[in-house]
Structure formats: structure tokens, C-alpha cells
Amino acid sequence: MSLTIASHAATSVVSLYFVNGPFTMAYTRATGKRETRPMNDMPEPWSSAASNVGLNSYRKIADAAGLSPATVYRIFAGHRRSVHPDTIAGLARALRVDESWVSEQLGMGQQTIQPYTPPAEADMLTQRERAAVDELIRLLVMPRQTAGAMRLGDTILPTTPDAVASYEIARAKLAEVEQADYMPAASPHEQPDPHNGVEEDGQGGNE
Known part of the structure; x- marks a missing residue:
């Protein structure tokens, strides 16, 4: 049996789900209160990666990564358009995978994301x-x-x-x-040679 209360920023109503199986609590940005997010709504490949290391909720992943559950939920749901390298490192640490794997799942490339320092x-x-x-x-x-x-x-x-x-x-x-x-600039004192291309006297004629 489940109980669902809709969440609306305007009325500060909080969503609460009672579900069978693991679930996690997350805070809503609008209300500052908790809402329950069921584990079974976690998309792949995150769900499998989390299960492989015994993390069966967004909250447990967040605690291991040093992040908030709401941040983890938004990242896994694809709602974050940019992800800080420290966040990627935290998720990789929590899921016990390479940072390059996390960044690849986020569409950020098959590479280890590190702070950039120019040469x-x-x-x-x-x-x-x-x-x-x-x-x-x-x-x-x-x-x-x-x-x-x-x-x-x-x-x-x-x-x-x-x-x-x-x-x-x-x-x-x-x-x-x-x-x-x-691009080298022309000297302001340079003037075109009026005799350029004109043959001098005595040259080019018959001797």
C-alpha cells in the first residue's frame, strides 16, 4: 500500500511515498522538507552500480559521496547540465568506479575529469x-x-x-x-615605388 502527497512549491506541500522495498529521503529545494524517493526509480546504469556496492538508496549514495540526496537524484535523472569535478570524484568513490566511467555516463567524455591548469x-x-x-x-x-x-x-x-x-x-x-x-603592419612611411615594373633606360631595347 502506498500513500502519496503531491509536492507543490507554491503551497509548500511535501511528497511522501510509502513503498515496498528500499527507499530514500531527499530534501526539496522549494520547501526545505523531506520527500521520499523510491529506490526503484533509479535509472540504469546507476541502479546496478549502486547495487553492486550495497548502496540501496539515494541517501546512502549521497552519504558515501559527500553530497546531498537531492543532488544525487538530479544528477542520476539527468537534470544537471553541469557537474563539478569534485562531484564526479565523490560519485566515483561511492560507487567504487573510475571517474572516467562516471563522466562518460554524464555525457562528459571518456576521460578523468580533473581541474584544468594551463601549461x-x-x-x-x-x-x-x-x-x-x-x-x-x-x-x-x-x-x-x-x-x-x-x-x-x-x-x-x-x-x-x-x-x-x-x-x-x-x-x-x-x-x-x-x-x-x-600580421605585420605596413609602415606609415612606406610609399609605393612609382618606377616599380618600369624598365630603366637602356635596358630591354636593341643595342
Whole structure:
């Protein structure tokens, strides 16, 4: 037998489910109160991964990962468009899997997600180049949560139209900055030679 009370932000009513089998409690953002989320609504492959390590509720996963149950629920349900590297590390630790596996399930690529530090050579970039690189990174990351993948070096990136368009825009902006910074400017004192291409007297005629 189950009891269900609908949850509405406007009325601060809390959802409560009594179900057969394991269930977990999570807090709603709107009310700050608890609502029950049944374990059997956990999507694959998360459900199998959690069962493999004996975590039979969102709350147990959240406790092991150092996250809130509501955060885990939103991530597993695909409601989070961006996931911090620390969150990925926490989920990997709780489920006893590689970070690369977690990031792959989230559509973020078959790679270990770590905080990014540019190489030391980046100090040689001009201010315009640094701004262009920053914008390129933002453009590449924006569509990362969508499905599909394209390979850029060792990184797996989405192949949705938005992702490809962002990548092309980023490349174009970087090329534009490089051209502006390194194209030699004509000297203001340089004047075209009026005799350029005109044969001097005594040359080119019959002797």
C-alpha cells in the first residue's frame, strides 16, 4: 500500500511515498522538507552500480559521496547540465568506479575529469590571446552535457549541432586573434615605388 502527497512549491506541500522495498529521503529545494524517493526509480546504469556496492538508496549514495540526496537524484535523472569535478570524484568513490566511467555516463567524455591548469607556456600569450582562449574554453564546455561525441585530441566532445557550432566559433575567434596579433603592419612611411615594373633606360631595347 502506498500513500502519496503531491509536492507543490507554491503551497509548500511535501511528497511522501510509502513503498515496498528500499527507499530514500531527499530534501526539496522549494520547501526545505523531506520527500521520499523510491529506490526503484533509479535509472540504469546507476541502479546496478549502486547495487553492486550495497548502496540501496539515494541517501546512502549521497552519504558515501559527500553530497546531498537531492543532488544525487538530479544528477542520476539527468537534470544537471553541469557537474563539478569534485562531484564526479565523490560519485566515483561511492560507487567504487573510475571517474572516467562516471563522466562518460554524464555525457562528459571518456576521460578523468580533473581541474584544468594551463601549461606554463600560457604566460607567453598576449592579453588578447588569453581572452580568446578563455572564450574558447567556455564555448567548448557549454554543450558538454548533451549526448553524442566527437574526438578532439584525447577529449571526447558532443557532436550535437550546438556543440559543433560552438567549436567552430571558438576556432574562428582564436584564428582571428592570432592573425591580428601577428600580421605585420605596413609602415606609415612606406610609399609605393612609382618606377616599380618600369624598365630603366637602356635596358630591354636593341643595342
